[in-house]
Amino acid sequence: MGEKIATRDAYGEALAQLGRSNPDIVVLDADLSGSTKTAVFAREFPQRFFNMGIAEANMMGTAAGLAAAGKIPFASTFAVFATGRAFDQVRNSICYPQLNVKIAATHAGLTVGEDGASHQSVEDIALMRALPNMTVLVPADGVEARLAVRAAAEHVGPVYLRLGRPKVPVIFGDDYSFEIGRAVRLREGSDVTLAACGYMVGPALAAAKLLAGEGIEARVLNMSTLKPLDGDALLAAARETGALVTAEEHSIIGGLGSAVAEFLGQEYPVPVLRVGIGDTFGESGPPEELLEKYGLTAGDILAAAKKAMGMK
């Protein structure tokens, strides 16, 4: 612990590494290669890197064509533009024909910070999760991000990989093994379950520690695959802990919280409280201050956990 790495940095490295072993990997970017870190790949494999300029829709369409011709394209830009600006291209040219395109979107969520609401995707998971054939991955740290990039390349079909701007603490050790569709238990507990993804896994672990101080044992689940959802892990959590809190750096509409509530509502109804961004856009400000203002801290998770337990 102590070490911090941004998931976008892990992506850049992993992508270049993949490029060395697999000549079919090609990369597209939309004038943000320095920020998305595809520049690392571009420097090493200029022939297999295509800067499409500030033209996200065209980038996704081109990626679809590259995939149709046998390549494994990774298309990168900020999450707002990848999912919003190019939504119909992702839907109709990538997901509908089930093409093997990997959308690796960086700068997701509020932690974009000072650029403000126009650049903070609060709805990208909802959009991507609603698409048939799409796999949605939200890694929690650099280690998991690196492994998720590999898994995405090996998986046949469209993948949405949600990555962040800020450096985040390393959670997993070098022995961690990542598998699409599998939630990972980071802490055992039987009083309540904290199911988190991405940036919010850190705060969820911190909340569990605070709860333990009050004699409450919280199970912590890392839900890095949002789709397909790990139903078994959720069922076990519902049965064995009786209440869940979800935590995500995303709107409470359509993201992890929705996915969990939708699933358990049908399969095993227990209280599910959602910690996330309310039905609102973000704003400019330092990431830490924004997380505080929009209710995405360990304290918010802790309060929700107590409330959920009271609803059992």
Next chain:
Amino acid sequence: MLVRAETEARLQEKAKNIRRHIITMLAQAGSGHPGGSLSIADIVTALYFAVLKVDPANPQWEERDRFVLSKGHACPVLYGALAEAGFFPLEELKTLRKINSRLQGHPDMRKTPGVEMSTGSLGQGLAAANGMALAGKLDQRDYRVYVVLGDGEVNEGMVWEAAMAAAHYGLDNLTAFLDYNGLQIDGPVGEVMATAPLEEKWAAFGWHVLTIDGHDFGEILAAVEEAKKTKGQPTMIIAKTVKGRGVSFMENEVGWHGKAPDEKQTAQALAELA
């Protein structure tokens, strides 16, 4: 056109103040986009202090001219001009990009007095300007609509959809500027995505096209006048500019697209703009 010496001097002074605001604002914010703000400082100054019919005391005045900053990341120049014009206190500039501020990292029409359109996602401002121009025609109002696009921004397909529509509807109450500074984020425009020849492209889309020096007030004002006289089609003013103009170490440097100057750099920049 020759501008009266007095007008020219007044605009030079304003532009210098606005450039100083840009530097100070970004230094205080610790992030933001200096290059593309400085490259359009003269155009925005000319618009707010010699062209636009606006009333800072009544930002929603129905007859006002509209200005849309399509390349929204350059909003420090807009905030500087709006504050100089009296839309809000100069004092407020130091809140740029801070939490709870009215001055967002990209323009927000619901937060900032005088901001006509929320932008930041590139390529969308021209369509919004078209809408304002169409409404002006429907309502038989005399206001004119101005919009500034980036030369990287025109990579976006939507810009060309809007270009087609503006000519199709004969929007002669619309004047666009293209900030031809030659740079986007990943490098020179020609290397990232070749967009030239721009004059021919806009002309082929049905626009009246003028090319000017975007740092020459005489040329800027003359082009605006010619646009006003042009009937039946929109006018595109391709403005040759220098990204980072006015601060020697920022000029033509791609690295100054989106970062704030540190203390030393700020002092040097302000000294050059004295």
